Amino acid sequence: MHEVPHGEILKELKKLGAECVLIQSPEGLRREAEELAGFLEENGLTVILHGEINYGACDPADSDARRLGCDALIHLGHSYMRLNLEVPTIFVPAFAKVELVPALEKNIEEIRKLGRRIALVTTAQHVHRLDEAREFLEKNGFEVLIGRGDSRVSWPGQVLGCNFSSAKVEAEGVLFIGSGLFHPLGVALATKKPTLAINPYSGDAIWMDAEAERLIRKRWAQIAKAMDAKSFGVVVSTKKGQLRLAEAKRIVELLRGHGRKARLIAMDHISYPKLEGFPFDAYVVVACPRVPIDDYENWRKPVLTPREVEPLLGLKKEYEFDEIPGVERREDEPLGVSLKL
């Protein structure tokens, strides 16, 4: 499905003088990781595959690489996110082969309902084709705004499940291209603008308004469930790009200042079963925003995002989607292999 550029990666490793390399891969690129390992070992390197499942650039295995005596890390499937890496890391993004224009063509009348001045966003999988989409839309009379985004994203127009900075431009509505509902939901909630999601695989177009309302209702239900909680576990992740320690400490103080007990908890991959034995009435997950929103049905205690604590304490009335901000973004990442330390 995805082509991993073996030669380019080897060239970068030779530049580094690397002798031992750890290869990290998401679930969908396990076979490609093993093929790359075979190629690199034929070329004289020692290779270790990372067996943990990787969900994003926010979770680089650089510390493990160092502990395993490797002098480089290859991170398959994601582009660079600004983090303090402990070994030189080669990022190899994965781009989907599907075309975007046919799905736009099919839904052009629906897209017109967004207005003439629209924001265009997508996920990393489709970002290499975003210019084709923009050209098509411009030919059809739209003014297309592609936001630069902050340093957490790699390219203009890219959104993450935790960062919608590139969608925040002066547009009448937002056109999202990609699959799944989590990202366009986040776009709708973060921008508070009409959002249309177009799936390039199925050609379907879905307005996010109803979905966003449904999500907000579910989230208010979670907040209501946590209303009487006396004690809160405030959870951070030790994954480098999710370690929001300052924000978690702020939440602990905020809860304590309002008569609730609160305790900071740190863990790697956050899942409720590991927390079962702790005597807390509710949890706030100050890590990946997807955990409380996508996974709450697996929690036997109410679980909130940090943005939901103010409403819980009666300090805010409006619902706000949790995001992890980056600082100002200086440059785009290359669309191919990139080497970072």
Next chain:
Amino acid sequence: MHEVPHGEILKELKKLGAECVLIQSPEGLRREAEELAGFLEENGLTVILHGEINYGACDPADSDARRLGCDALIHLGHSYMRLNLEVPTIFVPAFAKVELVPALEKNIEEIRKLGRRIALVTTAQHVHRLDEAREFLEKNGFEVLIGRGDSRVSWPGQVLGCNFSSAKVEAEGVLFIGSGLFHPLGVALATKKPTLAINPYSGDAIWMDAEAERLIRKRWAQIAKAMDAKSFGVVVSTKKGQLRLAEAKRIVELLRGHGRKARLIAMDHISYPKLEGFPFDAYVVVACPRVPIDDYENWRKPVLTPREVEPLLGLKKEYEFDEIPGVERREDEPLGVSLKL
């Protein structure tokens, strides 16, 4: 159930001048961890609870403590194992309150079948009462040998699921005191001597011979299943006390030298679902010996210990239990709190 000595721990932390401390706990001590956190915060420290489940001293959260900006780690439930720790760590072992002598008294005739000169071993939970057991046995005419064990164990007579060095003494048979079958099975297989397991809670006594034979049959079945495997994933754990990298590399070379493909894989907590996408026919787990032996039913591919690779390749005929050796042991750990770096 277990009493955690709050005052002593605070004293050690004050000695260290610690300001922020991470508390790591096994599943059974989650509530005690939170109580300790409350006590320490009342005394002016900043506390973070570790949310990962901890199975042993082989998995200290010292790197996480450092990453979280803590200047000390409290490790509840286990005693020190020789490892390179990145922050000062306070080990607080947990001892069971059950008495050992009544169960021995009840089974004295069974114990006599071991012979007159017996080895006495137990798990960390009961080691504080081992002298009472020894005295009782000596009064009843036994010569009792309590092996010192190597540096992986903390006290004479202690066995781990991965280390039976203290059972290897010149005795006719081995008396194991404790619950569960994994440890006494390991004792029987590692010593190849008659082994009687006495459970101090239930008062039951079980001879391990039949269990050991059953286990060995199951393991030969796993080896047979892996016989035709062309490619092997050789898995190490990044947990500090399970990172058997040199042994894993030896296994990779051994397999390759005998015409099989082999690839090194590193991960934290080893479980099959994370490995599902890799294209290997079988696995060798060079980490905690319990993973392949206790958990093999959850693996959809054959999974072996490193000791099972030689039989697989026809290089050995006899079954050998996997152990993680330590070096010579210099001194006993204290039965209470201990501070280590």
